[in-house]
Each structure stands twice: as structure tokens, then as C-alpha cells.
Amino acid sequence: MTIELDHTIVPSRSQVKSAKLLSELLGVAWAEKSVGPFSPVYINCGLTLDFQETEEDFPIYHFCFRVTEAEFDAILERIKAAGIEYRSMLRGSMDMQVNTEFGGRLIYWNEPDGHQWEMLTVSYARQER
Structure with a gap:
């Protein structure tokens, strides 16, 4: 299973x-x-x-979504249209840049409760099979 x-x-x-x-x-x-x-x-x-x-108090969660290149473009446009700031690194300033260090594209943004969302096109956490 x-x-x-x-x-x-x-x-x-x-x-x-x-x-x-x-x-x-x-x-x-x-x-x-x-x-x-x-x-x-x-x-x-x-x-x-x-x-x-x-x-109640709760911890800040981190969720990462792997998407296609076309989905990345569409989601990034919706993030921009909503006026949401994003960044290229896990920590740091909202530089409004896309990270391309890992062979794909990725960004991070926070939602109103502080949870951190990540979107990427290529996983750096595991090798493709």
C-alpha cells in the first residue's frame, strides 16, 4: 500500500x-x-x-506546493494581483523576486495568520525518480 x-x-x-x-x-x-x-x-x-x-495559540506552519511552470505563472500573477508580498528565500525581506537556484522556480509568502506558503516547480527536497 x-x-x-x-x-x-x-x-x-x-x-x-x-x-x-x-x-x-x-x-x-x-x-x-x-x-x-x-x-x-x-x-x-x-x-x-x-x-x-x-x-488558542498555534505554531506557524509551512506548506510547499509543487506546481507546473504554467501553474507557477498563473499563481504568481494572482499573488501579484492580490497585492501580496513574496520573497525568494525562506527568511528575509519581501524582495518580490523568484528564486532559480535549484533548477526551477520558487517563492515564499505568508498568509494573514502567519503560515508560510512555498511554491516551486522543481523539488529540492527529493530527487526525481
């Missing part, structure tokens, strides 16, 4: 706003409410990010 990540919970101060924003930027579907207390974002046919509103 192949093990796949099905879903994970993303804590939020405003789950509907955060879920809607991410779905619009990525160009994927979402639902304001689903089964239970979540606002799910359907990343692909096998992965859902379930945004859940909380007043």
Missing part, C-alpha cells in the same frame, strides 16, 4: 477568509463549511487542507 497524506488541519483566526484566499491564489476549490467545523481547501484529488478557527 502506498501511504498518502489525505488532509491536515490548519489553525486560523479567520478560517473562511484564509481558506478562501488560498483557494483563490492556487486556483483550487474550497468550501465555506464541510463535514465538521472546517473550511476545507481541496489542493488536489488526494489532499485537503482543513482550516479550523481557534483562539
Whole structure:
């Protein structure tokens, strides 16, 4: 059996706003409410990010999305159109640059709750098979 990540919970101060924003930027579907207390974002046919509103303290999460070159261009245009600042490195200033050091393109941006999103076209975390 192949093990796949099905879903994970993303804590939020405003789950509907955060879920809607991410779905619009990525160009994927979402639902304001689903089964239970979540606002799910359907990343692909096998992965859902379930945004859940909380007043408790929570850590900042990091999520990385691998996309095609065409998807990268489309998402980056939506990020720019939304006026969202982005950067080329994990840490540092919002330099509004695209990193090309790893044989593809990548950027990072933060959403209102502080969670860090990364988008890349070539994974530097694992070798392609």
C-alpha cells in the first residue's frame, strides 16, 4: 500500500477568509463549511487542507506546493494581483523576486495568520525518480 497524506488541519483566526484566499491564489476549490467545523481547501484529488478557527495559540506552519511552470505563472500573477508580498528565500525581506537556484522556480509568502506558503516547480527536497 502506498501511504498518502489525505488532509491536515490548519489553525486560523479567520478560517473562511484564509481558506478562501488560498483557494483563490492556487486556483483550487474550497468550501465555506464541510463535514465538521472546517473550511476545507481541496489542493488536489488526494489532499485537503482543513482550516479550523481557534483562539488558542498555534505554531506557524509551512506548506510547499509543487506546481507546473504554467501553474507557477498563473499563481504568481494572482499573488501579484492580490497585492501580496513574496520573497525568494525562506527568511528575509519581501524582495518580490523568484528564486532559480535549484533548477526551477520558487517563492515564499505568508498568509494573514502567519503560515508560510512555498511554491516551486522543481523539488529540492527529493530527487526525481
